[in-house]
Amino acid sequence: MKTKVQWRRQIVFALIVAALAWGMYSGFRPQPVVVEFGEAVRAPLRVTVEQEGRTRVVDRYVVTAPVDGYARRIALDVGDTVEAGVPLVALEATRSAVLDARRHAEAEARVAAAQANLAAVEQRVLAAEAGAELSGKELARIRTLRAAGHVTADAADRAVAADDRAGAELRSARFTVATARHELEAARTALGYAAAGGAGEPVLVRAPVAGQVLKIPRKSEGAVESGQPLVEIGDPRALEVEVDVLSADAVRIRPGTRVLFERWGGEGALEGVVRVIEPAGFTKVSALGVEEQRVWVIVDFKSPPETWQRLGDGYRVEASFVLWEGANVLQVPASALFRDGDAWAAFVVEEGRAVRRRIDTGQRTGLIAEALGGLKEGDRVVVHPDDRLRDGVKVSGR
Template sequence: MRAVMDGFLSRGPFAVGLMLLLTHGACSRGEEGSQKGAPDAGNGAVAVDVKEVQRGRLRAPLTLVGTTQPVQEVAVRARVEGHLETLTVDVGDSVSTDQELGRQDPTLLDAAVHEAEAALAGARAEAASAEAGVAQAKSALEQSRLAAAQAEVEARRYESLAERGISSRQEAEQRATAARTAQQAVQAASQQVLTQQSLATAAQSRIRAQEALLAAAKERRSFATLRSPLSGRVMARFHSPGDVVLAGAEVLRVGDFSQVEVAVSVSELELSRVKPGQKVPVRIDAFGDTSFTGTVARVSPQADPVSRLVPLEVVLENPEGRIGSGLLARVRFENGVQEQLLLLESALIVGLGGPGDGGQPAPSAEGRVFVVKGGESGSAPQVEAREVRVGARADGQAEILSGLQEGERVVVRSQRPLQSGTEVRPSALSDSGPQGVGGGGRE
């Protein structure tokens, strides 16, 4: 080796530099080989990520934002066309059911009522005349019946006299003809009675029709008065006195604020948290930190086909009327269950023998994890296989119903498959623990 060095030295500085470079590379390879052949700082321990088992809820509370509105809102509309004479209320005023809110000009409506009354009077006069005609026809019928009875008696008497030769046959035949004529008069009088009764019935029908028209005209005249359909407060005004209002035009809007609704929409993925009748806390920005209690009143059976959001309504009691309409409200849906022991689902993958960075956890309620034991006083920590019962899973976490205690440390990721008794080296990403168990190793 010395001869080789002497040769390079005799060839100048470039040769000397090349020789030093080759010598450094050989030394580096020798050191690397010695490192591979020697045990690592953890004496062959498997590098793992370790996390503590802690209590919590599987999913965070869900907060939905909506706006307040009265539990019932009604538009007070003009039911007839006319000039708006007066309005007795304005925006913000309290009103009660059937309270008069305003009035339209009733002149044309009064005229229609008077016309209907006159028509009814005419129908009643016609009916009275028809009833008198019925009475006269009945009287004439009675007279015809008496005359017919008398003619029948005379015809029989003269027939008897003719048979005895006291009277002539011609006289008897004349009396018989008079009797038949009297019977025909009775039939004509009977038909006249029926005719007069029909006229009287028609007159009574016309009276009822005119009475209905008069009632309709009076009802239509009542439309000139605007009344509140419910108790509440005036939310908006769309016309002022002096306006000509068309039939169907909205004049006022009244809302029932004894309760208020908050309309929100929930994702179909979170719909399981919502149930009709459920009590939920509601915060309204206008009232700062004050919290109200609402009730889920309605949940729509149909989701929006585009957004996949389901509309629902939350009702709040508002006896003092403090809560108005259009206020921003935040409805909070708690998880609805007690706190449970939570663990990353990747710990169950490690329990299956996987590397902890792929695959899927076992879907059954039973599972296996590796609990880290030891590590005190400088001894190497080891893992212990533990059977656990798994509850619900969400967001990469699983509920542990049995098999673990709060604070125990579980392997959630491993470089190699584990078994009971395997020595491990917790990574720097692990939760802190006893000296030598967590936070002291290097990847």
């Protein structure tokens, strides 16, 4: 018969063997893959294109200077209401330049030079008159001698030419005197009226329409050129939104597309509708330095005006273009899908094991995908499947 000590030894040995066997079994048996689960649910789904936009006044009028002149200080301020035909800016004639001591002395010297030039040309007129008188007398004497036959016809012709030449020189000298007098008058005017204000009534630039002042490029007085912007006028109650979207997204947007404006600063979301997609794109460099082709999309507000009247010209809004939406859509996380040949597939959890199943997909957003077939409501799927998953592998949730 076995003693108690022998029985105890056998029991301890059996327990050790059992512990070793359990440890080996636990260490070598397949462990469930720890994954994150998602669920197929029915809920509203909306496919959108989201971009930043900004408001702008529908009809903006830039009032420019009609002529070169000197603009008086503009008394209006941004935000002031103006009526059609009200004077906005008064334009005076261009003012003369201010002369310093050196330029003033130069102007006086030009006056003195003009006076001397006038005296010189007047003396040339006297000389020309004397020459013309002498040639006239000579021509009369030659004609008398020619009639008597004492001079040749050639001498008579030379006398006629000399008289014509003397007459032309006299007329030229008189024209020179007139020019010198005008130059003297101009020099005296420049000296006498330098730095004087413009004469005559100012030109009043009036408001073309009723509205509010949106922008004043320069409020202070000063010289302006023809076509230079002076005041911008518009009606801030008539707003639209301009949004630049990627050209790849613009082809998915159509006139009449519904638009939601969120995070605009007020309560709730505003609604709008696409009026036009501009036919020409432009290149824009993104914040990452990548060149992108973008297109302007113009949107009209559809919400009641009292809900968005707090917006003004150039305000930032977040625009969501609704491309498609459904009220009761079976959907799963888009991160649960992966390519399986030419189709999409997902790992569906059945009795603790991952089962590969092909999924027919419909509309997609960045995070959600519509399931048209292969899933039913309540099915659990593996989100972000990795290469450890195989068909039939046990899985457990985190």
